Every structure is written in structure tokens, then in C-alpha cells.
Amino acid sequence: MQLFYTVRAGDSLFQIAKRWELPVETIISANQLTPPYTIYIGQQLSIPPGVNMIRVNQGDTVFKLSQFFGVPQSVIIAENQLQDPYIIEVGQLLKIPPGILFYIVQRGDTLYQLASRFNVKTRKRNRPDLIKHVNKLQSNVISPGMRLQIPYAPPGDKGLIAYTAFSEGRFDIKLYNPGDGSNVKLTNGLADNFSLPYWSNDSKKIAFVGKDKILYVINLDKKDIARIDQFTEELGVHLDWSPDSHMLVYIKDQYIIIYDVTTHQVERINQPGASDAEWFPSGEELLFQAPDLAGISQLFRIRSDGTGKQQLTRNTEGRYNNVRLSPDGTFVLYTTPGASISIIHTIELSTGRLIEIKGGPLAKNYFPEWSPDSQNIAYSATAFEDKGYFSLVRSTGRSGENDRTLAISNCFATPVTWSTDGRKISYLSGCDDQGNASEIWVVDINNPVPIQLVKGTQITALQWSSLHNSHLSKTYVNNLLKVQFNYPVDWVKVNEERYEGTDGFFQLSAITGNLTIDEVCHKEAFHQLMPYGTQPEIKKVNIQKQDACLIVPSQDQSAEMKEQSALIIKYPIPIQIDGNNYQFFIMWADRAHIEELGATLTFL
Template sequence: MDTLIKANNMKFPFNIYIGLQLAMPPGVNCYRVKHGDTLFSISKSFKVPLKVIIEANNIRPPYYIKQDDVIKIPPGVDYYIVQPGDTLWNIAQRYNTQVDVIRDANQISSPFLFTGEKLKIPYFLPLGSGKIVFTSLDNEKYSIRSFDFQVKEEKVLVSQFVNAGSIPYVSPDEKKLAFIGENNKVYIYNEETTELISLGQSTEYSTMNWSADSIKLVYVTPGNISIYNIQTKKITTIDQPDSSYPQWFPDGKELLFQSPDSSGIKQLYRIREDGSNKKQIGNNIWNFYNNVELSPDGSFILYTTPSASVSIIYTLEINTGKIHQVPSGPQGKDYYPKWSTDSTRIIYSSTNYRPGSFYSQINIAELQGRNYQTYAVSNCFSTPVSWLHDERIIYLSGCNTCLEENQANEMWLVDLRKPVPVPVVSGIKIIQLQVLS
């Protein structure tokens, strides 16, 4: 409901009336057939042409459907019927688009509109700077690609050694890209020279992190935390068996990581890059942490626990040890938390359920769990999410939930100042992503 309200710029008390035309933002697109349903009745209920539903579901004569079938409900034609007094400007304002976008979509040459005229209302991709780097699958081949908002251009960066688990880690100067590829090998791609080098073996599911000056890359190798220096081209190691989530503090001299204590319980630690001055942070008493991430200002740590089936997000204040729970979704399945660059908010994917399929809500909360709000909906069970300039957010959708597949083939953007989802990339399977400022 929140997304519907925002898509139509509705104000409290959100009154609607018979005949009012509403913009329908993208969301869950499946329907479970109930007793007595026919294709015709479903078509009338969703106001989608019968032919569109039949073609989307590849239904053949005699067009029979039965109770509990799950069918796709694709969007119909997005159009607006011009009302007396309407102008292109007020229609564009209402549906969060631009006059030129509506004019071009409808091939309008006259400045005048006519009452009763039907206008297509296309989704509009906001202009602005920024770049998205993501892992994709196209024609059964994995690659790492980028999308540049300034020029609206998508291109392939790396097509060798990439696999389904390859998460792109881009250096702060945006010149280098690290990933773990085939056979758990660490690779660094230099976008300026197009050189691709291998640093050897990592551990499965290891994460990586660049120092703020883009000179040092930290990752986990069997039995060690490893640090690669771009300038010296040397690797140094810190002996810390069974470590995970290594990352730099803002000063580039200390590391955060998770490792078992003497009793085997996973704890969070900080340590200098030469392996000295190791200190425990907090006191974990039972479960290990997932998705550990240090806030950009180095003051808080977020993590999820206890598992994948039940995943709750917490923040830990480093100086005081205080722990705060981030508001959880109704299923207790909260994934992919990411800090905003100013360290004040967290975005995450929260799984929910409606008859027929799971879907995910794109939520934002303040670092201590306050001011929780849903900004968008994805039809995937869960989705990676991220920030763009702290004013726009990116998430994935387009999963074939009718076939219970959680592989996205769409990337969406929401501007928090005018929160209507708009498509960015589509037509290929998208697996991992990183957003650059």
C-alpha cells in the first residue's frame, strides 16, 4: 500500500473515489486461481486484456484453468484518460515523470489535449550520476557488467573466470574491480588498462574489502587474512584461522573480522594490519554472525543472525557494546543489509508472503532501528539492495515466482525524494550488485 500511495503522490488521509485513475507500481505479479475463477473473470478483475494473460502463460485451447493454478498477471497498457482541465505538465507531475517523456511516447505535436484522449504513461528513469556494477548471466555465460547513469550505457567489464558467486568489489577510486571467480581464485581487473590478474586461492564465500585509499585489498585465504598491496604487488598475511568478513576501519590501519575464540564461539575482533593489538568487540555467546559490515564512519557494526531461514538484523555500537535490533519483517527473514554512506540508515530486503508466492519488501531504518519504512516491493524471495548517493536505492525484481525461481532479470531504482520504482536494466539474469557513488 505504501508503494501505491507514493506512486500517485497521495496525501493523508489518502481518499480515493469511483473513477479515480491510479498509477500501479510494479510488484507481485502472480495470482492463485480460486474456485469459480475463469480467465475472463480474472481478466476483468485485474483489468488486463484476456489475450495478454493467455499469451503470458502460454495457455492453449480450450483455455482451461483449475483451482490453485498459479498464473502470471502481466501489466496491461499503462495509460491515462485525459480529464477536463488536464495539461501535460500536471499529468507529468502526478505520475512522477516528465512532459517530454509523455509527449514522445504518444507522438504529441500539439500543445492541446482533448478530454477522453488516452495517453501512455511510460516509466521514467531519472537522470543523474553514478554507476552500478553487477554480475549477470546471459546466454549461459556469467559476466560482470556496469551501467552508467550519466550516459545510460551498459557494458561488459569482465567475461572470464566469473561464476554465480562472483560479487564485484570496486575500489573507492573506481579504477579497480576485485572478485572471487572460478575455483575460488581472487582476481583484480583494472578498468583503465583492462588488465586481469590472479592473486591465487581464496576460501569459498570469502568477502573482500578495499582500503579507503584504494591501495590495499583484504580477503581470506585458508588459515589467514591476506592483504594485497596494489603498489608493491605483495601479499602479507595475518595468522587467523577460520576468519570471515575482513574489512578495513576508515583509517586503513586496522581491520575488523570474525573468528572463533578459544572455546570455538565466533567473535568480532579488530586488529592492526601487522597482526598486533588484537581486541575483541562485544561478546557473542551462541551463534555466529552473517553479513557483518562496518559502518562507513567506523562507529557501528551491523550483522544478521542466527541463520538463513530466520535472519534478524542487529547493530552493535563499538564504543559502548550496545546492541539494537532493526525492525524485522513478518516472516523474520531479513537479508542483504547495507549502510548508507553517512552511516545513519540501513537498507535491507525483508521477505513476506501472500497466497501463491513469497515476495520481498525494500525497507529502510535508522541505525538504532527507528523510523522504519517500506519503499518498494520486489517479486523475488529476497534481493540484494544498495544505495546511490543516499537519495536513491537499487534493488532487483523480475523473478519468475510463478515457477518458484528466485533469479532476477530486472534492476529497479527508487528516488527517495519522489519514490516511484523505475526500471534500469532488464532482459538478463542479475545475481550480485554493487552501487558506486
């Protein structure tokens, strides 16, 4: 649930942000504030997670801290389980939450307005139904003085997040669907606390090293799990999928191993001291780190058959760690020199140009990951060691430009992963005293509002799939309506014309009449029952060289419609059903899938 701070006399956005070490833009985005970003006394602001720990100084009391931070004494007492008479000691670490767990309804507020103001949205659509549900309201009517919890909504992004989680006494690989907020467990006790999920490029397979140091591959389409290999050490095993998603490359026993998961053939390239083997985009060459003849860490490339080895660097300093090739194959990033101090560098392969990323304040920069377009790097930077350690979730350009903090995790360091479209970064937080994370969050790099996705279980790793999670691999054929198209493999048949899944649906029909395509589209979009809201958008499109339109619902569409959109296409030749002619085909589907479904549609 979101936390709310009430503005006091003398407050400014900068002051409020500074108390919890937050970037000002996160508070602006979390509250949909507009220029000149004026705030007023009594205004309730949603405050994203920040540095919520302070070290007690001489003269501090619970009352003085309450006054300084603008948080009720009762909240500080409860968060720190203080006992009457609430004595605190110099040097003691105290939690100071940035607010209270509810919003107090003001005159003129509506559930819809609150959802809009505080980013309770899925695919940019307001979700007042979630506020209603979490507060167990019987109707949409709210009144001044009511205390409402404001939840986070599934963001609606494409792809799936695979993560390693501990529950029921064992570790497993699970999937979170940002489209609808659902979670699915893929394994039964096969993972371990060191397991890192690695998505194949077609997003149909996940590889990981699990229990007993066994390398597993999960095939999501076939719903099976294969044992591939076994290691003597569980830590430091880096896996990388080939561009065609058929082969895995990794290091084992001084060899670069190339394993074809389709044919189960294995190629071995002898390379003592090698690490971090990765595929170039061609699928014909590999990048890896290894010592040169003088024992100094260098980067090399080699053909997948073991020929054509080339040294790419002339390093004279420390070891290259966490070597990652950019998706376009033009840059390499690495960290050096080690764990206690970790600085990110990039190398432009065509010129050899070396760039040092400024990074966080303590030079503890971990888990760097390339964005899908190879232009940016996300990473975790440890900070605030005097307050018990937190990590800054940051992004930077590949040449070190625009290096900035987007969000704050309360973990010493957190793995990060980019969304399918490269607009968001997901990370871990909710760490306990032992450093175990229990939450997954996501932040938009252009609208930095941290959104909580998962909470309540120990989580050690995560990775976002590179493609849409639907895997349009099944073909739907309707001989009556004379159409066929591809649809998500996990959707199930409701009846001949309707299929549904956890993240969407489609339903089909045909329309008769002597109207033009524009008239049919307008009539459907502005039906008297307003199935698409009060202001739907009609987009002219072309499907199979036929005139068509896409009807996109407006923000005020009823939640019960499940983001229903419509695609109407003029038949090349009218079809006949029970002796009647039908000139138009219509598909209703959720907004996230309708264009994807329509793109594969053909007439029979």
C-alpha cells in the same frame, strides 16, 4: 513500461494498495497525489510492481478475479497463457498484473503533464521527449483516446552501478550510468554467476572474484584488468577496500590477506576460522569474525600489521554472518543464525549495546547494507510464501527505528545497494521460475516510486559506487580565455572550447561590455530565445573570490538543450582577445556537472 489501473466505484487508495500488497505511499508518490489524496472513478493510476500472484480458491473464476482486482479478463488470460475455456484449478498460482500497459489520453493532457504526473523525470526534470520517443509520435500533439505507453526515465543520480550480468553465453561486469541510462561492458567473459563487484572508495577500481575463482581488479582510469589472486572456493569470499583505495582485505586459507594493488605487496595474518574482514575508517585496523577459544563466533579488531588483537563481543549464541562495519566505524551489523532464518542485529561498538532489527514477517532478512552516512540499513525481507515468495525492499535505522517497506521485488531475495548520496536504494527484480533476476530497479526512500533502470538480461549482483562517476582527473587549460579546471576523464574534445561525454558537456566563451555582473547574468538568463526555459533561477556565487552567478534552467527548458546551465564569472583582470577587452568568463554545462566544474576553476 508503467502499468495503469482505472479507479472503480468504491475504490480507495488503501484497497488498491492492499490488493497488490503495496505500501499506500508508493501509489501516492507514483501519481504525484496531494492531500487529502482523493481519487475519482475513471482516474488512471500508475501502479508500481507489487505482489502480482494469487493462489486460486474454491469458486474462483477468471471473471470473478477480474471483477475483484479490476483488471480486464484478457490481461489475466494473456499473463497466464490460459487456453479456451480458461479453466483454473484450486491451488493454482495465477499472475494478476495491477493494470494495463498503456495510458488512455484524456482531454487536456499534454506530454509534459504526463511526464510530470508519472515521474518520467531525469534529475527532477520532466522528460516528455521519452514518452514521445517510445510511442513513435511525430509531434508533441496528443488527443483524447490515444493509447500511450509511459516509460521510466534514467533518474539522473550520481555515481555508477556495477552489476554482474549474463549475455552472449557468459557472465560479465557491466556499468549502468543513472545519469543518462547508458550501459558499458567492462569485461569479456571474466565474471561468473557468483561474482560480486566491490567498488574502491575513490570509485576508480572494481574488484571481483570471477571465472576460475580468480580475483580481478578493474582499473577504470587505466582501462586495464589485473589478476590478483585465486581461490579454491568461489562462494563466500568477501572483499573490502582500504579507505585510501590502495589495499584489499579478504580471507584465504585461514589467513587474513592484505593486498596492496599499487605495490603488489602482500601481508598475511594467521587467523583460523576468520571471515568478513573489513577496514576501520582509520585504515590502520581491521574488523573480522572468528571463533574464540571455546569455538564460539566473536568479533575482533586487529592492527593491519597483525598486532593488538582485541575481542569486541561476548557472544554465547550462534554464528555471526554477513558482518559489516558501518562507514563511520561505530556500529556493526550481522545476521544470525543461518540461511532459512536470518535476523539482522546491530552492535554499538562503544557500549556493546545489542539491537535486534524487527525485519520482515518470515524472519528471512538478507543482504543488509549500511547507508553512506551510517544511519540506516537497507535489506531484503522474504515474504508471501503462500503466493510463491516475494521480497520486501526495506530500510531501517541502525537502532531498528522506522523499519518500513519501500518497494517489492518478485525474487525470493535481492541484493540491495545505496546510492552515492544515500537517498535511494537499488535492487533486483524480474525473477523467472528458476529465481534468476533480469531487472534493476531503484526507489527513493523519501519519495518511494520504484523506477526500472535495466531490463532483459540475467543479473546476479550489483553495487553503487561511493563517489561521482565523473572522476575529475583531467585538467583543461585554455590560455586564450585564461582559465583551467578539472573535467571528467571520459569526456572528449569537440573543439578548443567544447568537450562532451555520454553524461554531460561544457562549452566556454567570454563576454564584453560595461555591464555589472547582475546585468550580464539577467541578460543571459532571459535571452529572447529562452535557452533556459521561461523561469530560470539566477544564483549569486563566488568563484576564486570573484563575483559570479549560476543560471539554473526551469522545468520547461527544451529537452534539446540537454539541461544546459551557465556559470558567469567576472575576470580579476579583463582579458584581451584580438585587441578587444573581455570582462566576463562564461561556461555552459549540463546541470549535473556545472557546479563541480566551477569548483575546480582557477584563472591563469
